[in-house]
Structure formats: C-alpha cells, structure tokens
Amino acid sequence: MAGQGRFSGIIGPFRLIWLSVKSHYEAFKEALRKDGLASLAHPQKIRDAATAKLFSTYSKGFIAYEDTTCVPSLLLSAHGTILELGPGTGNQIHRYDPSLVNFIYGVEPNPHYGDDIATKLKKTDLQDKHKLLVCGIEDSDILRREGITEGSMDTILSIQVLCSVGDVQSVMREVWKLLKPGGSFVFWEHVRNKDTTSAMAQACWNPAWSALVGCCLNRNIMEDILAAGEWEDPGSIEVADDPHSCLPRIWGVLKKKA
Numbered sequence: 361m362a363g364q365g366r367f368s369g370i371i372g373p374f375r376l377i378w379l380s381v382k383s384h385y386e387a388f389k390e391a392l393r394k395d396g397l398a399s400l401a402h403p404q405k406i407r408d409a410a411t412a413k414l415f416s417t418y419s420k421g422f423i424a425y426e427d428t429t430c431v432p433s434l435l436l437s438a439h440g441t442i443l444e445l446g447p448g449t450g451n452q453i454h455r456y457d458p459s460l461v462n463f464i465y466g467v468e469p470n471p472h473y474g475d476d477i478a479t480k481l482k483k484t485d486l487q488d489k490h491k492l493l494v495c496g497i498e499d500s501d502i503l504r505r506e507g508i509t510e511g512s513m514d515t516i517l518s519i520q521v522l523c524s525v526g527d528v529q530s531v532m533r534e535v536w537k538l539l540k541p542g543g544s545f546v547f548w549e550h551v552r553n554k555d556t557t558s559a560m561a562q563a564c565w566n567p568a569w570s571a572l573v574g575c576c577l578n579r580n581i582m583e584d585i586l587a588a589g590e591w592e593d594p595g596s597i598e599v600a601d602d603p604h605s606c607l608p609r610i611w612g613v614l615k616k617k618a
Contacts, residue, residue, distance in 0.1 A: 524576070
C-alpha cells in the first residue's frame, strides 16, 4: 500500500499537466485565429488565456478538494481590510465571513479572471466589498491609488500563490510591509518535500509543471515567509507529513510583530 501511495503521489501531477497541454493548444489556436502569426510575438497572452481556461473549467473540482483541507477554516480568520494574492477564478470568495470583512482587494496579474470572480460574487454578500486589481503586489503605483499603502492591510491571504510568483522573497517583503502591526498573513502553500525520493520526483516534474501549470513544485516557501520580517509565533506554521506527495502543504496564520 505504501508503494501504491508513493506511485500515486509521484504520477499525480501528470493529470493536470495533460489538461494544461490541451488548454494551451486551444488558446494557441484561438490566438492564431484572431491575430494570425502576430500572436506568436505575445506568448504570455496565450499562456494567460490557457491558464485561466484550465482553472476556470476545473474550478468546482479545486473547490471540492480544498473543502477537504484546512482552507475553509483558514478563511474564517480573514477580517477587516483584506488583500488576496492571486484570487484566480475566485475560489475563496464564498468562504469569507461577510460580517468580518470591511473590503477585499483581489490582486491578480492575469486579466482573464474577471468574469469568473464577478459570477461568484453575485452568490455572496460581498459584491460591494470587493475590487479586482489586475496587477501584482509589486505594482505599488496601482496599489497606492487604491489606498493600499504600508501598514494598511488587516489581512493578506495567499492560497497556493507563492508557488507561481516570480520572486517569493520580493513578494513576501511587500506582504510584510503592507500589513498593519498585528495584521495577519493567512496562507496555504505547497513546498519541496523533505522525502528524498519525492523531492527527486518534484525536480523531474518541475520543468513541465512550471511551463504548463504555471507554478514551481519545489520551492522552500516557508523559509521565504519567515525571512520577510518579524512575526509573532513563527513556530505555529503547520507542515503536512506527506512523504509520498509532490504537493506537500504548509499553512498557518502569522501575525506581523507590533
């Protein structure tokens, strides 16, 4: 049984990679149809469209999986003025407690998720408390125009996002800077496995996974989170004991030291 578990954990990423290949092929055909060969000069646009199509198509499946994890309970700790990193299709929107929310800013560099988020917002009491910003957390001019400045956020949320940013350390420095003293960083991320065999499998899968799914399988994200600044109770981070997985998780609610 242990061998079966390891095989399943190691071969598991292939399913999502294959679905992503199909999404990229469809996005490539659509780009050629609209713009001809000129579309080849903008590969990131094709990639953004493909990634959005993939995660939009399988949004219900991702939500159902996250329902079996600690993600719903983590969201209940989000309060006040909230910045959500990379909301994507808006899978977390229904998990917020509207009575605890003053306002939510979704910071998402992929421009294709607006319709998905708007659809999910209509099913909640958050329509007047949410704004999608098509940018990254490093785009300080855009954030500043919205009043998102140093020490202005009560909560910053990151659910499987730090695996996909260009520079985790840079993003986490911005996260720490934008949080109020005593503000909460709420996260659920996947990291490099401590098990040698699974870590080797992650390294083998990572080139295809990074190119087609859009994130890195084997980052030491906990180290980058802790290095961003001074946190209260840094030892409270939970680490899943899952030696057979290519997507082992860490999670927690860290408070910026006052």
